[in-house]
Amino acid sequence: xxxxxxxxxxxxxxxxxxxxxxxxxxxxxxxxxxxxxxxxxxxxxxxxxxxxxxxxxxxxxxxxxxxxxxxxxxxxxxxxxxxxxxxxxxxxxxxxxxxxxxxxxxxxxxxxxxxxxxxxxxxxxxxxxxxxxxxxxxxxxxxxxxxxxxxxxxxxxxxxxxxxxxxxxxxxxxxxxxxxxxxxxxxxxxxxxxxxxxxxxxxxxxxxxxxxxxxxxxxxxxxxxxxxxxxxxxxxxxxxxxxxxxxxxxxxxxxxxxxxxxxx
Ligand code: KIV
Numbered sequence: 001x002x003x004x005x006x007x008x009x010x011x012x013x014x015x016x017x018x019x020x021x022x023x024x025x026x027x028x029x030x031x032x033x034x035x036x037x038x039x040x041x042x043x044x045x046x047x048x049x050x051x052x053x054x055x056x057x058x059x060x061x062x063x064x065x066x067x068x069x070x071x072x073x074x075x076x077x078x079x080x081x082x083x084x085x086x087x088x089x090x091x092x093x094x095x096x097x098x099x100x101x102x103x104x105x106x107x108x109x110x111x112x113x114x115x116x117x118x119x120x121x122x123x124x125x126x127x128x129x130x131x132x133x134x135x136x137x138x139x140x141x142x143x144x145x146x147x148x149x150x151x152x153x154x155x156x157x158x159x160x161x162x163x164x165x166x167x168x169x170x171x172x173x174x175x176x177x178x179x180x181x182x183x184x185x186x187x188x189x190x191x192x193x194x195x196x197x198x199x200x201x202x203x204x205x206x207x208x209x210x211x212x213x214x215x216x217x218x219x220x221x222x223x224x225x226x227x228x229x230x231x232x233x234x235x236x237x238x239x240x241x242x243x244x245x246x247x248x249x250x251x252x253x254x255x256x257x258x259x260x261x262x263x264x
Contacts, residue, residue, distance in 0.1 A: 150227070
């Protein structure tokens with residue numbers, strides 16, 4: 001949606017209007033997504049997987065995210081764009097500020113960081129210096145080596161309670177959006193109800209304030225491995241624009257993700 005702002009995203013949450021978002025990496029798709037009315041776009045470090053052909057997001061650099069953010073900004077001058085801070089680019093608050101500046105200069109409106117308690121000082125420092133922050137909890141792909149794979153998170157009570165604590169702490173530190181990845185529907189709902197900021201789910205069930213998908217997954221372009229939470233919208237439509245419009249429609253009416261795309 002043109003002219004999207006953080007306060008409009010907050011109003012959408014307050015009004016119960018679902019937020020529909022996608023990743024974008026280039027000008028052509030960014031323009032298409034903007035024309036279809038997507039609420040915001042994320043230049044995700046998933047570009048390591050879907051653009052570069054890497055096996056994880058770890059090799060992605062700030063310069064590469066900045067390059068793709070510039071392209072997305074050229075394609076969608078009015079869009080609300082979030083840029084991912086890649087692996088080890090925010091190991092200290094000072095480093096985070098220097099690297100985030102590159103992404104903001106490239107055209108981002110907000111940066112996204114994966115992590116919990118250890119990130120709170122970094123979130124505070126970025127926000128104090130006028131860099132809006134989106135936190136990312138649940139499955140954090142940059143921690144794949146620590147987690148031992150891409151697994152659903154927060155299934156046991158202690159882990160679920162810890163994720164709730166971390167989400168509240170991130171909000172308290174100044175995060176204005178939260179991406180919640182691969183958690184049971186019940187936990188997605190609980191965190192969305194406890195936070196005043198919008199919670200955007202990916203594999204977090206239908207009860208979050210909005211949804212995000214990697215664009216290639218939404219078009220069914222990754223044939224080797226499709227996570228349970230992914231739906232190929234192109235399979236039911238005739239072209240890219242119709243697929244994006246169907247995705248937005250199903251997110252807004254709350255019919256995507258269905259139980260078959262969600263975890264218990
Ligand atoms: O990098 C990415 O595309 C992401 C989404 C999966 C939320 O972080």
